[in-house]
Amino acid sequence: MLRAGAGLSTERDSARAAADATAAALESAGLGRADVLLLFATTHHGPGFTRATRTGGNLAGTDNVIGCSAAGVLAGELEVEGGPGVAALVLQGELAARRFFVPLERGRPQRAADCVADAVADAAKPGAVLFLFADSYNVQWEPLLQGLASGLPGVRVVGGGASENGSVGEVAVFAGNASSSNAISGVLLAGDLRTTVGVTHAVHRVGCVHRVTSAQGNVILALDGRPAYEAFAAVVPASLLEDPPRALAVVLAGLSVGEGEFVARHLRGFDPQRGAVALAAPIVEGQEL
Numbered sequence: 001m002l003r004a005g006a007g008l009s010t011e012r013d014s015a016r017a018a019a020d021a022t023a024a025a026l027e028s029a030g031l032g033r034a035d036v037l038l039l040f041a042t043t044h045h046g047p048g049f050t051r052a053t054r055t056g057g058n059l060a061g062t063d064n065v066i067g068c069s070a071a072g073v074l075a076g077e078l079e080v081e082g083g084p085g086v087a088a089l090v091l092q093g094e095l096a097a098r099r100f101f102v103p104l105e106r107g108r109p110q111r112a113a114d115c116v117a118d119a120v121a122d123a124a125k126p127g128a129v130l131f132l133f134a135d136s137y138n139v140q141w142e143p144l145l146q147g148l149a150s151g152l153p154g155v156r157v158v159g160g161g162a163s164e165n166g167s168v169g170e171v172a173v174f175a176g177n178a179s180s181s182n183a184i185s186g187v188l189l190a191g192d193l194r195t196t197v198g199v200t201h202a203v204h205r206v207g208c209v210h211r212v213t214s215a216q217g218n219v220i221l222a223l224d225g226r227p228a229y230e231a232f233a234a235v236v237p238a239s240l241l242e243d244p245p246r247a248l249a250v251v252l253a254g255l256s257v258g259e260g261e262f263v264a265r266h267l268r269g270f271d272p273q274r275g276a277v278a279l280a281a282p283i284v285e286g287q288e289l
Contacts, residue, residue, distance in 0.1 A: 014048025113147025
């Protein structure tokens with residue numbers, strides 16, 4: 001049987017916040033220790049990310065600590081945005097757990113997938129679950145996930161992308177006592193597991209659906225025959241347009257995957273003079289956005 005519990009703290013001190021959140025998670029699960037600790041911390045805790053993971057891991061009695069930075073965190077009925085927050089999720093059961101931390105190399109997503117597969121190979125089997133968190137500013141999701149599907153057949157992949165509040169321009173992922181941007185982290189769980197995977201978006205749609213009419217690689221040049229930047233500027237508040245780093249942090253592109261569903265992808269940049277918008281994903285003409 002798998003037991004789980006969640007907790008959240010709004011303490012400003014990173015170590016204390018991690019301790020309080022982890023203690024609350026253990027209490028909610030009726031546990032004294034955990035096999036795995038998932039930890040998520042808002043940007044305010046950036047200088048103390050490793051203090052948070054170390055403290056949480058010590059309290060939970062596990063080295064299998066993974067997670068990432070976040071613009072906001074939630075646990076149970078509690079949610080924090082725009083302030084300091086640490087959320088913890090503890091898991092305990094008859095599980096085999098394999099933690100990993102892999103640097104990202106630009107243009108080499110297959111290598112990252114291979115490194116993850118190698119790190120968890122001894123426990124990977126059909127039915128296992130891979131929790132994965134990535135630097136969403138730099139990861140190439142499609143080829144990474146394709147590589148994982150090939151290298152870890154039958155393993156279900158869940159997780160998401162690290163985020164921030166736009167004040168620093170980078171995100172971080174955690175594994176053990178390591179914390180870094182340009183990386184992916186996670187843990188593979190194997191055992192008597194039954195999984196149900198759901199997808200949710202922490203976003204709010206603005207504007208209408210456009211069709212890409214001109215694109216080069218990951219750069220959108222035109223939407224519906226007009227410069228892409230015009231469509232972007234039409235739905236983004238002027239205050240955000242005047243603050244490009246924050247605009248790139250909080251505005252995402254929704255790429256249609258059919259039947260009213262979409263995947264969210266970060267923007268890499270925009271050029272008002274050229275009328276172009278760059279995404280952290282390849283784009284093809286005819287695609288809906």
